[in-house]
Amino acid sequence: MTDTDDHYSMPLRRKAEFYTPPNHLKLKVGNGGLTENILNKAQALLENNSVDFTPLAEMYLDAMMKGIEQARTPNASLNKETIISAILFPGMQLKANGGMFQYELVTHIADRFIQFMEVIDTVDNDALEIIIAFHTTIRAVILGRIKGDGGKRGEELMTALVEACHRYFEKETQAKPQQNNNRYTIPE
Amino acid sequence: MSYSFDRVRILVIEDNQPMLEICRTLLLTFGVGEVLTAKNGEEGFKIACKENPDIIIADWMMEPTDGITMTRRLRNDTLSPNHYVPIILMTGFSEKKRVVQARDAGVTEFLVKPFTARDLYKRIAQIIERPRQFVRSEEFFGPDRRRKADPVYKGPFKRDSDIAAMAAQDIRKKEASLQLDKLRKESGLLKTDKIGDIDFDVDFK
Numbered sequence: 026m027t028d029t030d031d032h033y034s035m036p037l038r039r040k041a042e043f044y045t046p047p048n049h050l051k052l053k054v055g056n057g058g059l060t061e062n063i064l065n066k067a068q069a070l071l072e073n074n075s076v077d078f079t080p081l082a083e084m085y086l087d088a089m090m091k092g093i094e095q096a097r098t099p100n101a102s103l104n105k106e107t108i109i110s111a112i113l114f115p116g117m118q119l120k121a122n123g124g125m126f127q128y129e130l131v132t133h134i135a136d137r138f139i140q141f142m143e144v145i146d147t148v149d150n151d152a153l154e155i156i157i158a159f160h161t162t163i164r165a166v167i168l169g170r171i172k173g174d175g176g177k178r179g180e181e182l183m184t185a186l187v188e189a190c191h192r193y194f195e196k197e198t199q200a201k202p203q204q205n206n207n208r209y210t211i212p213e
Numbered sequence: 214m215s216y217s218f219d220r221v222r223i224l225v226i227e228d229n230q231p232m233l234e235i236c237r238t239l240l241l242t243f244g245v246g247e248v249l250t251a252k253n254g255e256e257g258f259k260i261a262c263k264e265n266p267d268i269i270i271a272d273w274m275m276e277p278t279d280g281i282t283m284t285r286r287l288r289n290d291t292l293s294p295n296h297y298v299p300i301i302l303m304t305g306f307s308e309k310k311r312v313v314q315a316r317d318a319g320v321t322e323f324l325v326k327p328f329t330a331r332d333l334y335k336r337i338a339q340i341i342e343r344p345r346q347f348v349r350s351e352e353f354f355g356p357d358r359r360r361k362a363d364p365v366y367k368g369p370f371k372r373d374s375d376i377a378a379m380a381a382q383d384i385r386k387k388e389a390s391l392q393l394d395k396l397r398k399e400s401g402l403l404k405t406d407k408i409g410d411i412d413f414d415v416d417f418k
Contacts, residue, residue, distance in 0.1 A: 041350040043357070046297035050221065050267055050341050057215040059243060059334055067242040067330035074238075076231040114274055118229075121305025124327025125232060132327055135305075143308055 071125075078126035082167045085122075088115035089160055096148040096156075105147050112156060113142040119163060130166050130175035133183060134159065141190045151196065155189055162186060216341075218244040224266040225250050226257035226283065227303070228275040236270060236303075239330055243337075254278030258286050258293075265294040268340060270324075270333075273304035273315070280304075281318045288319040288355050296354070297347055299340040303328075319355025321345060 092111030095103070116138045123131030138159040145152050162182055166175065175182065223245050227233040230252075237248045249264055251257035255278040257271060269287070271280035284300050287293045302320040304311065312323055322336040345356035397404065 041348055044297075044347040044349070046344070046347060048341070048344050050299070050344075053220045053267070054216040054218055054341055055214065058338060060215050063215075063243060064331055064334060067239050067334075070238055070242055071235065071330050074231075074235060076235075078231075081229065081231065117305040118274065119305075121303075121326035122229065122232060125235060129327075139306070139308070143310075 072127075074126065076126050078122065078128055078131075079167055079170070081122060081126075082119060082128070082131065082163075085115040085118045086160060086164055086167070089119075093153065093156060093160065096153060108148050109142060109145070112148065113139065116142060116159070127172045128166065129173055130171055130179045130182075131163055133174065133179070134163055134166065134186065137183065137186055137190070138163075141193075151193055155186075155193055158189060159186060216244070216338075219246040221245050221268070222247040222249060222264065222266045223268045223270060224248075224257065224261055224264065226252070226254060226269065226271040226275070226280065228252050228272060232272070236333075239333055242330075243334065254280055254283030254286075258283050258290075261287060261298070262292055262294055266298065268299050268301065268337065270301045270303060273302055273306070281315060281320075284315075284318045284320050299344070301336050301340070316358050317353065319353075321356045 089112055092108070092113075092115065095111055096108045116135050120132050120135035120139055123129065123135060138156075141155060141159075148156070166179075166182075171179070174180075218240075223240055225233060225236045225240070225248060227236060227250075233250055233252070237250060240248045249260055249266055251260050253275040254271065257269070258278070260266075261269060271283060273280040280302050284302065287298060287300065288296055299321040300319070301322045301324050302315050303324045303326055304315070305326045306312075307325045315323055322339060324332060324336050347355065348357050396402075
């Protein structure tokens with residue numbers, strides 16, 4: 026390739042302009058990155074924060090329950106995405122914040138919950154059962170103040186929830202086989 | 214020699230007060246000179262206009278203005294003091310469609326919660342060492358959404374495809390080495406013989 030045959034010597038047809046802003050930040054901070062010592066100190070501060078996550082978690086669980094109640098009560102003015110979002114977004118907050126405040130098991134469970142919510146078509150009765158199971162489990166972890174990954178019990182809870190999700194999708198696939206040929210399934 | 218963040222100002226926008234405090238503490242531990250804070254996208258935009266920070270770290274889900282809406286304003290609003298300001302978006306979402314949504318709003322880097330101190334540092338270092346060029350098209354203004362390959366990159370490879378490529382490369386190297394040994398043996402050469410020292414009489418016909 027030569028300098029002259031970039032883009033096969035054809036003019037650019039889509040109107041796009043490129044800018045390279047000056048890198049003021051690099052001039053300010055210099056070179057060399059941060060030392061391991063600073064990064065370890067920052068990580069230690071993060072791991073040893075003494076914030077009580079339970080009030081925050083209760084707030085997100087309450088918001089999720091409101092979403093569940095909304096899904097239970099048919100309302101023609103709400104579309105499917107609004108109903109799903111009202112349940113999904115508090116779940117995302119639980120996933121995001123659990124691990125920041127030492128509740129890793131909450132993050133793991135909520136992550137599975139998000140993966141379920143992201144692929145369902147609608148919040149039907151079967152989906153609601155699964156959602157409530159997730160809600161109840163996360164609540165139990167919070168009330169029991171189970172920090173970390175929850176050990177063997179945590180693993181068992183996760184397995185039970187994931188299996189319930191698989192059963193939901195198997196049932197759905199059997200009910201609507203042709204529509205679900207290419208359906209995404211939640212990963213192991 | 215290491216980074217000196219003492220002249221850097223970072224605006225953190227987060228509606229969750231404990232999380233806001235954590236981010237602030239981490240950044241101060243990194244040595245950041247000034248950490249500004251706001252509790253939602255609306256307030257964040259106003260502070261950004263007034264203070265013109267070097268970096269903005271914003272949560273996605275906030276009321277009344279979320280991180281995505283605020284990013285669009287910072288990129289496109291005439292009131293914005295710096296349309297190129299690096300924006301790191303924090304969120305619990307990691308699904309591809311959400312990442313694409315954030316990218317299309319003009320976010321520079323995506324930080325999935327929960328994160329470690331090192332994760333946050335990596336995003337900041339990425340902004341400093343590999344700043345994205347900006348693109349203006351009919352529908353989009355923001356950081357170039359393609360990340361160019363760095364031919365001199367010497368860091369760790371983390372993607373499954375990278376690991377598979379490295380494994381394949383190892384196999385090819387071993388096969389090539391065996392093939393070379395075989396050729397040496399057939400030619401009566403020693404491992405210490407340099408190819409340049411030998412006269413080849415090759416008939417290419």
